[in-house]
Amino acid sequence: MNYNKLTCEDAQVLIMGLIDGELTSEQQESLKKHIDSCSSCREQYELFSKLKEETLNMKLKPLPEMYWDEYWTHVYNKIERRAGWIFISIGLILIVSFGFYEFVKDFLMNSTQPLILRAGVSVLGIGIIITGISVLREKLMVRKKDKYRSILR
Amino acid sequence: MVINWKEQMLTDKDAILACQSGNTEAFRHLVEKYKTRAYYSALLLTKNSEDALDLSQDAFFRAFRSLNRFDTSKNFYTWFYKILRNLCINHIHRREKIVQMVHDDDGADAFDRLEHEDKNPEEIFEENERSQMLWAGLNKLKETDREIILLKEFDDMSYQEIADALGIPVGSVMSRLFYARKRLLKEVESLNEL
Known part of the structure; x- marks a missing residue:
């Protein structure tokens, strides 16, 4: 952006910086010069300044x-x-x-316990663990992929 | 280190470092300092005061949980705002789905009621005709336009803070604000003509 020769398009964007207090002194000076010499941009400046003032006057309810x-x-x-x-x-x-x-x-x-009982309990335990992990994984995958999960049913 | 948040003029960085070394009470300094901004930011996004209160408190809780990963050279509030914004956006999407479900199941009456609650300006602004018209205009804008105006005008963020909060280059903030405000003026003008 050439600040020595601003176009109206550039000036209108820079008006935002002016009303928000975000321009450097060099930008401000160039923009003010442009606004003084361009009625259309002056009109835009007045419109945006008024809008800014009005939005600042909107009082949020305590x-x-x-x-x-x-x-x-x-x-x-x-x-x-x-x-x-x-x-x-x-x-x-x-x-x-x-x-x-x-x-x-x-x-x-414990070798005093019958081997068949120990084997049975072990297999039962493994089965419960596998089923538990599978159900948990399914729940997690469904939760991750189900786009309707947040709808209250 | 014992910190009395009321008596000491802590910087955000001091408070965050104290929190990172396990001092929960130091977090109170940040909550007390930013609770108003957080609540109103959430209120303007969700348009419901109860949701705003709950979501802003939840955002502080989540921020506390992630504080160990926070880079103290960055601005706390813009980082916090991203957490709050995500929570609010998720909440709004959930609510929209529920509104849609109510619309499908219970007919237009319930839908209108929920829609009205959603756009109720009295809950957000002091009664003032012009404010209500501006609010109506803001609500007609697309979310990105609306949010950048809210961050500037109501959150009073600088362009750098807006850029950080939205994850956009600082150079784009001015032009985005220009187009957003231009569209707002157009909306307000068309509402004036009604």
């Missing part, structure tokens, strides 16, 4: 004070609960792992 007072508490509760869920998950993982370890040690590795 939110009742009690909502602001409780605002941080709501955010904090979300943060705190997340920490709670993390601890619950870690606790559950530790308990389940310990249970599994004890089960393997006391039952599956």
